[in-house]
Amino acid sequence: MPTHVEGTVLRGPDFDPVEGRVVVEDGRIADVEETTTDSTDIVCPAFVNAHTHIGDSIAKEAGGGLSLEELVAPPDGLKHRLLRAADPDELIEGMRRSLSFMQAGGTAACIEFREGGVDGVRHIERAADGLAIDPVVLGRETVEAMHASDGFGASGANDATFDAEREETREAGKLFGIHAGEVDDSDIGPALDLDPDFLVHLVHADADHLDRIAEMEIPAAVCPRSNLVTDVGLPPVEDLLDHTDVALGTDNVMLNSPSMFREMEFTAKLYDVTAREVLGMATRAGADVAGLNCGLIEEGRDAKLLVLDGDSDNLAGAQDVVRAVVRRAGVSDVKDVALESAD
Template structure:
């Protein structure tokens, strides 16, 4: 099978290659990446752009059952464990209804071109089981289900994802995080939790990644860099809840690897293209600009989210399984851009995805958004 595109983002360096013919063998592996004039019997055209499938490194899929709830409430009233409104609503759902909502969310993510979801699931092993049941209806997308202590934990969970290190005794958190990998937790989402030393406990616990980190200081970022711990930013969520901009500039300054998540399905579609664009705007407000800045954001989207949970990124590269998207480069304006990395961060959106390629399967997503 051959795929023709006018431009492709290739390899771990995310190189921009023009006029490409991607040859995929019978096993769904990218056999070669050559010039488009070598394409004979192909899918695609010179107006398409081949990009990797992005990772959404932090979601809560169970919330999909009650969209836009609690619009007048504050963050703690909504999501604090165990008495926040979210947990009351989750406890009111039947198991079948929970699976239905999660499955719908996963299907939305697939159609938005997502290659990986990292899903924080409430409800112990039973919550993780609901996600595994929902996955039966979605193919060709990786989902890492991170559970938390509760009924039947850690059965059906792929790792650990807790709301905060201060929700449990410190020794218990350290033991959990070292035992169940990958492990993630929210930290420093507001001033109160930061003052409770949630970050210090998280550092002792060797979590693979921390979520939010809004109130971390420069000393904290030095520790993250030294420990090689990933930070997951969810800018839309932070702004919706009236918190603050994520400290993306400190990640760049201290070389802290970061990825992007859309957070709760109740308030946000799993559109990480929009989340990364938000980060670009925040950096420009701080006068941090340029193609290299946009390229770092692309790494967060196409590489770091995967590596934060120990997976290989879905790169367009010879010898790798074929998992990529074909974007309308003409109507998006990307094809004619002189700043490709900035254009991809700003202009890629689900409505411009024409095809999703997964090994030997090509799905026409353009029909969904036309």
């Protein structure tokens, strides 16, 4: 039996606001119908958080004043010492709470760079059990973790060559992502030599890097709030958007709340980009990187929807619905999160 979600629907790749309803059948969007409705709800595609490290959930706001290397560099950054010392059940509970928070805030999936080898992969699987959010898990440190997960998430080309890991990941037909250009530009070229499926950060990408990224058609995941907190600079989002597909992530839970609302607002107000571009970064672009059939409200997509209360005290009176969703909306405006998938 089809179900309907009514309100102002942000339809298609341009997020055109139309009055009507989304028709859902067997977990998939069957139609988007323009029709008169009494609903003041705003129906958006659910978010895809394109870069997370949620194992850090046990250490929120730890390490104030430390450099990026002191905080997270393997193997002896503060984060890695805390992860090694933590009880597995504590890690799992922390990750589950972060996943639950993301789900309640309208996130359908995240691309998780998962520390801890195969055990780390198993921990996040346990953390996500029974939740509707879908972590796309990229194992780290070993090829065994890659085979146990959805792919491989490399720390950076200055840490190791990753040639063997890249080749095994390619042979397995899985996703390969790598950090690049976070501290400086020295690891961007070597990362590109690996022909990754996507790059993370690119704070220090220059014109030559951008041209090569465009030629190779490699998407990027950017995390502006994290880069600001760690004082490494800010990614050139406008230039990246001119050269490739750009997705939005929240990075380490240790440093930032995994809220896509906060990441969107920060990005929209910091850069000369449109609200539609930012919403696309938070939804469709991340879904494309992860190979998921969501991120847009259009026929044939999985019905992963975020419903906002357009009559909340925060959103009532908005003259530009898309701009209000990106720059103003928050978790308190969420009325429903429907994360259905086709069978």
